[in-house]
Amino acid sequence: MSAPNNSYDPVEVTSLHPDEVARMREEALAAIAGASSLEELKEVRLAHAGDRAPLALANREIGALPPAAKADAGKRVGGARRDVSEALKRRQAELEEERDARVLVEEAVDVTLPWDRVSRGARHPLTTIAERMTDIFVGMGFEVAEGPEVEAEWYNFDALNFQPDHPARTMQDTFFVEGAGGRPSGLVLRTHTSPVQVRALLTRELPVYVVAPGTTFRTDELDATHTPVFHQLEGLVVDEGVTLAHLRGAIDAFVSRMFGEGLTTRFRPSYFPFTEPSGEVDMQCFVCRGASVGNPDAPCRTCSSEGWIEIGGCGVVNPRVLTAAGVDTERYSGWAFGLGVERTLMFAHGVRDMHDMVEGDVRFTSAFGMEI
Structure with a gap:
């Protein structure tokens, strides 16, 4: 070893x-x-x-x-x-x-930004203001009535005392629905919500107190003050002993609730086939309250210094309309009114151009929020 x-x-x-x-x-x-x-x-x-x-x-x-x-x-x-x-x-x-x-x-994150990056969205202001207008009349005891947007000519014209040669029946004002083979169908896109009044008289027991909000159609060009698709709120009262004084009271109550207390209204003579007598409804300008009239030093953009703003039409229901709906005109009478929703929105919120209401820009609707 x-x-x-x-x-x-x-x-x-x-x-x-x-x-x-x-x-x-x-x-x-x-x-x-x-x-x-x-x-x-x-x-x-x-x-x-x-x-x-x-x-x-x-x-x-x-x-x-x-x-x-x-x-x-x-x-x-x-x-x-x-x-x-x-x-x-x-x-x-x-x-x-x-x-x-x-x-x-x-991978920097800006923590100063809102944590909720998805906006809450907003309801369209035309929807919310139409509901507010309707709620005002519901608070007075009215009921809400609805009807089809594609309407029979009889409801849209004949029952409302529009004569066969009335200009509103022409293609200048009305969208007609084409039938099979290009033949007339007898249907139109309703030009107003007044057909709902006729339907209400035919289907409800008297007395009738209804408001009819809805979409209407006319062959208008889209510009700053007109649109082919717009919205109306019409009201109808048919009862015993009703007068224009009751109509004036309902309109005054609506103006006070929507635009502010202390505003006066006035009626001007006008013409509608379905009411007689008929009138246009003006309210005192809620911005200047008439102070801008004849005063160049304080002009008012809302009423153009006229002191009054037109808000709709009204009148006593024509007996021919009541007769078409089978109402006894010896016993009952009524009155009706029509208010423009777009027009009310423009006045209430200072909207100047109809394009803003229909183009779908979320920057316009988001300013009004999510009012329920």
Whole structure:
């Protein structure tokens, strides 16, 4: 049995030579310093600090050295491996700091903005103001009546005392529905909500107190003050002993609730086939209250310094309309009125252009919110 080789020189083991250990160390430190990302640093760690790294393999050679040479070789290799490990930790920290700084810039979130990035939306102001107008009359005891938008000519014209040669029947005012083979169908897109009044008289027990809000259609060009699709709210009262005084009271109550207390109204003579006598309803300007009339120093844009604003038409129900609906005109009489919803919206909120109401721009509707 041979004795230990105490004269073995570790210099003869190439991987343990001081110059070779120094070279492996410097190569590892250079690779670490050159890593530009955490992914590259991971590859460098495997190459220079892993189980198969040059310094790790050199460390395994120390076990074959004589006891006198192990300490020096272990100290030399261990120091190199320690330097590499510390360099890896420092570069890891540097790259993580760079990554975090980059993320803060690239994935920045402006926390000063509202957390709810989806707007709540808004109801269309025509819908809400039509409901407000309807609610005012419901509060007076009226009921809400509805009818079809595609209406029979009899309800839209004949029952309302429109003669066969009335201009409203022509294509200049009315959308007619074409029948099969291009023949007349007897149907139109209703030009007003007055057909609902006839339907109410035919289907309800007297007395009748109804309001009929709804969409109507006429062959108008879309401009700042006209639109081919618009909305009306009509009212009808048929009872014993009703007079124009009751109509005036209902209109005054509506104006006070919608535009403010203390506003007066006036009736001007007019003509409608379904009422006789007929009138146009004006209310005192709710902005200037007449102070702008004849006063160039204080003009009013709302009423054009006239002091009055037209809001609709009205009148006593023509006996021919009552007769067409089977109402005893010797016992009952009635009155009716019609108010424009778009016109009311324009006055109440200062809207100047019909285009704003129909173009669907959310910037217009969102200003009115979600009134229920």
